[in-house]
Amino acid sequence: MAEPILRVEGMKTQFKLRAGTLKAVDGISFTLEPGKVLCIVGESGSGKSVTAQSILRLVEPPGRVVEGRVLYRDKDLLTLSEREMERIRGDRICMVFQDPMTSLNPVFTIGEQIAEGLRAHQGLNRAAARARAIELLKLVGIPNPEARCDDYPHQFSGGMRQRALIAAAIACEPDILIADEPTTALDVTIQAQILKLLADLQRRLNSAMILITHDLGVVANLADQVLVMYAGRMAEYGDVQTVFRDPKHPYTVGLMNSIIRLEEPRDAELRSIPGAPLVPINPPPGCGFRFRCPKAIERCSQEAPEPRVDRQGHAFACHVAELNGAQA
Ligand SMILES: Nc1ncnc2c1ncn2[C@@H]1O[C@H](COP(=O)(O)OP(=O)(O)OP(=O)(O)O)[C@@H](O)[C@H]1O
Ligand SMILES: [Mg+2]
Structure with a gap:
């Protein structure tokens, strides 16, 4: 395995609001290897954009990254001066936003x-x-x-x-491209062209890419790795074949079923899981998905599940799902 170009460790980003502390990103970790594509999926409000903004230190006040490290070539971006950060932003790590x-x-x-x-x-x-x-x-x-x-x-x-x-x-031929739902503002026919363009360029430049999308068809086609987020946390993370073949978290299983039901992966929307997502303002203890989870047990309302990882690096945060083989 190549040395990662980006390593995000335990990143937490919070908004201090009048109603309480909104834990938009609550302990996210992942690695990105050179030339690879990581897709981040999850419902609206799950913290995908705030994750991207946190990496580039573009979170708007009153939001703040309160914990964690963002290691890019052994430098923790969270500790750089604003000037040093400006040199990286738009040069080594570049962002394509949703609304052109x-x-x-x-x-x-x-x-x-x-x-x-x-x-x-x-x-x-x-x-x-x-x-x-x-x-x-x-x-x-x-x-x-x-x-x-x-x-x-x-x-x-x-x-x-x-x-x-x-x-x-x-x-500037960046090392990392971050694209936050780069095609949602566009017509469906144009969407496919733009995604193809992004993927072609990413391969040609051998940049790594973080692609945020709602579309599991896009994930299946483009991703090397996938991070499934739910209410600011990692639900599941691993290489795309493993996660699609053997989803562990009941939320990921629900997403996969929604594709099969529609039999049209390109249009599979993540919304098709019943129930509303949790807004993580002063969240209650326990797993954020338990209110919608068909498998929830007593323990799920008492403590939030810590991520578990198998030997292949397939990670998920669920009390009920079973680990394959030994824990790494
Ligand atoms: N500037 C802000 N001020 C207050 N809260 C914010 C701000 N930006 C994001 N949030 C909150 O942080 C949480 C995560 O938002 P985020 O934009 O990352 O979601 P997302 O997964 O990108 O959703 P979408 O799919 O709709 O783009 C949400 O609850 C959102 O309301
Ligand atoms: Mg977003």
Whole structure:
């Protein structure tokens, strides 16, 4: 196994709200190897975006990462100065957001926005950065890039804007790409194209990628590893074949059943498990999934399950699910 490029250990991110402490991310750990794709799945509010924001230290106040480590090439990103962090963000670790319109600045041209990162991080002069921006627009499939480079965001369609954002994100050939539901704002036909583009580029650059998605079909097609989140915690984590073949957590089992029921993995939505997700503000003790869990026992309302890991690194947090083989 290759040395991980990113190692997240016991990360906790909380929002201090008037109603109490919202434990948006409550002890998440995972590793990412160079060139590999980790998909994060889970219902709305399960903490996927806050996990991504925490890694890049982009959590909005009153949110704060209160515990854990985010090790990138042996540096804990959580301890870097803001200046050091800025050097990594947009250069070594880049993010593609959900909504391309809010991520682009309406008063600068597309070309200027792609060139900005190249000038800041790679020291290219104006002309060289522009030439590279044109190349990048071509790479992401924008027709006539020499002319379109000078367009403003409103002159681009939704799909083209997302392509432009991907161009900006890969401009410095990052080690890690983080894409937070990069296609939800787009038409279904465009979604597939954009995902294919992201996957092709990720492979070509050999970047590692964290892809947040609701779509288990995407996970099955693109992921090497999958992290299933529930109410801010890891429900299950492991390599994608293992988790799909032998899901352990009753929540993951429910997700898998929802695919089989629909017989259409591409459209399988995670919402099809009955009951509402838990909002983790001052959460009661016990497992967050127990209210919806067909297998819950007494113990599940008394203590939250600690993650268990088998020898292959397949991890899950459930009192009831059985471990295969010996515990690592
Ligand atoms: N800026 C904020 N202020 C207060 N609470 C927040 C903020 N951002 C996120 N949260 C809360 O943190 C929890 C996790 O949110 P997050 O956005 O990570 O969910 P998600 O899994 O990305 O959901 P979705 O699939 O809808 O994008 C939610 O309960 C959310 O309400
Ligand atoms: Mg989100």
